[in-house]
Amino acid sequence: MQSKNLKADVLLLITAMIWGAAFVAQRVGMDFVGPLTFNAVRFALGAVALLPLIHRLDREKKKDGTYKKLDIKQFFIGGIIAGSALFLGATLQQWGLVYTTAGNAGFITGLYVVFVPIMGLFFKQKTGVPTWVGAVLAVVGMYLLSVNEGFSIGLGDLLVLVSAVFWAGHVIVISLLSSKIDPVKFASGQFAVCSIFSFIGAFILEDMSFSGIYACAIPILYGGLMSVGVAYTLQVIAQQDAKPAHAAIILSLESVFAALAGWLLLGETLTTQGLFGCGLMLCGMLLSQLRPD
Incomplete structure (x- = not known):
């Protein structure tokens, strides 16, 4: 059992590294295409990339007799709701990356782990003291990282902050619907919806080109x-043997990897105040995952 938990932790850590480095890819991508075009293509690829996994899981379920026919109505309704939240979060994040650094975007996006339990109050989910303390630390850290002289926050950081609210909403939607729909098929469906919305927006607002x-x-x-x-x-495989709160703590490290990737690959730097702010935000994210006894 311990070896399974260790394997799960390693897989989740690799996942956090991949997601952290993705902020660099998203930042570089803005030098060539618009935010909507970038998301349209990448989420289309993501949806297609999950098809082999879906086929394999269906085959295994048919062998062990656990296969269930997909509820098409739930799949489409759930995919549209989750895909819409995903579209808004991804679009605002990608747009924000035009104006801010990969490191800043990584840490600010990570605030969704604080927003999730707070937003859960609207669904009568209990929120303990650690979450509120974590939220305060995260807000102070956000201030130190993003607020400039004259108490103004940069446009890019503000857009990414709003996107974090939609990421949190997306997590809540997933938690409400994932038990009713096959999770991997659900994921592929929402990626497809996000891609379609992004393509529509790109055709209207951006100059899409194959070049x-x-x-x-x-x-x-x-x-x-x-x-x-x-x-x-990797996340799906790992979370078979990892508790949700424990997984969230490891996955929140994507913000640290985003900052490291931005420094190594793009030469981004943080001021002493910014570093201290990142530290407070990370503490807030981790503290928000603690559950009262």
Whole structure:
């Protein structure tokens, strides 16, 4: 049992690393295509990347007699609701990355782990003292990281902060619907919905071109295949043997890996105040995952 838990922790850590590095890919991608175009292609790739896993899981379920026919109505309704939340979160995050660094975006996006239990109050879910203390630490850290002289927050950081609210809403939607729909099929469906909405927005608001997409091939492939396809698959495998709260703590380290990747690959730097702010935010994220006895 202990070896299974260790394997799960390693897989979750790899997942956090992949997601953290994805902020660099998303930031670089903005040099070639618009935010909607980038998301349209990468989420389409992510949806397709999950198809082999879906086929394999269905085959295994049919062998052991646990296969259940997909409820098409629930699948479409759930996919549209979750895909819409995903679309809003991903679009605002990607748009914010035009104006802020990968490191900042990683830490601010990580605030969703604080927002989730707070938003859960609307669904009569209990929120303990550690979550509120964690929220205060995260807000102070956010201030130190993002607020400039004159008490103004940068546009990019503000957009990513709003996206974190939608990421939190997305997590809650998933928690409410995942028990009713096959989780991997559900994931592929919501990625497809997000991709469709992004394509529609890109055709209307951006100048889509194959040359731009081709020039952005490596960031898009990483964002679609690695960040969405591979990382999600690893998460699904790992969480079979990991408790949700424990998994959330490890996955929240994506913000640290985002900052490291931004420093190593893009030469991004943080001020002493910014580093202290990141530290407070990380403490707040981890503290928010503690559950009162």
